[in-house]
Amino acid sequence: MSGQRVAVLGAGSWGTTFAKILADGGADVAVWARRPELAREIRESKRNSDYLPGINLPRSLWASSRLDEVLEGREQVYVSVPSQSLRENLAAVRALLPDDAVVVSLMKGVEKGTRFRMSEVLEQELGVGPERIAVASGPNLALEIAREQPTAAVIASENHDTATRVALVATNPYFRSFVNTDVIGTEFGGVLKNLIAVAIGIVDGVGYGENTKASIITRGLAEMTDFAVAFGAQADTLRGLAGLGDLIATCGSSLSRNNTAGRLLGQGYSFSEVIKQMNQTAEGLSSVAPVLELALERGVEMPIVSQVAEVLAGTLAPRDIAPHLTTDPMPQGE
């Protein structure tokens, strides 16, 4: 569907890549970058050299650090800032959001303290009903997509028509969007696979091999599914692109920041040293605590995520992480 006027808020690796996806699908795209110098680089040089080195962005892409310029007249607004900064960023968006614009979360985190999903924060801060909200998720490593490698994603909205309208715009020759109405499952899939990817990074850093990783991925998917279903998700969603699909991509790639952060922990760096070394967002590090609080609230056991939390806290040595609860001697059903 060409010619749609859309905005992307956030010019990190994913916001910029998604802007390229939309522009390559024929949309008229305006990008908001927090820093004026980055907006200028995208607008004038068609580059985002810090986040997407070597990628030429579409000539039609326009960018500004002024929200009013970016949001004016836009029919769809895609949001891609670090999850913990979403609420503060939305304060300025509400008054400028065009009536009837659909808002799409590209983010994969849970808010610390409140434990809200990103679509819930969007609803609260923008005063927009769920029928105007969608979320995008799936196996979407930004740099691969920026290189135009064929990729699939899923767009979820409680309103099927909204999901379809977004998916028609977020589709181009190298990027295909599927749709569903399971917002909770789609969103939690993206959050939870980050935590499993941290676990995979940890065991990789320790030097464990494929059996350990396959065990963690498989049991991790069971853990992700139990958690998401307890909050109302469909189990099928977790077997799809937003669950298993994203788990495979993130756990298998050194492009993943969550995987990278885990690997540093596994190599013996402390949590604060890892934070210092990361110059991009690793959402899993901030989502561990709120996810475990939510799990406790619903009585869901998350042995792998709990062990990640312990490694982050420095109370479990990375080499002692195991894909099961070692404290229970009785064999358990898979």
Ligand SMILES: NC(=O)C1=CN([C@@H]2O[C@H](COP(=O)(O)OP(=O)(O)OC[C@H]3O[C@@H](n4cnc5c(N)ncnc54)[C@H](O)[C@@H]3O)[C@@H](O)[C@H]2O)C=CC1
């Ligand atoms: N990079 C990827 O491959 C993918 C990322 N995502 C998700 O997209 C979201 C954004 O991540 P990335 O673009 O990858 O992160 P990034 O680290 O590449 O970029 C974050 C951007 O937000 C800006 N920023 C930092 N603090 C901010 C604040 N307080 N207010 C406004 N802007 C701020 C940074 O300057 C940067 O432009 C995350 O939730 C991530 O999980 C989802 C799919 C793929």
Ligand SMILES: O=C(CO)COP(=O)(O)O
């Ligand atoms: O969500 C992603 C791939 O789908 C990106 O993963 P990272 O945030 O770990 O880089």
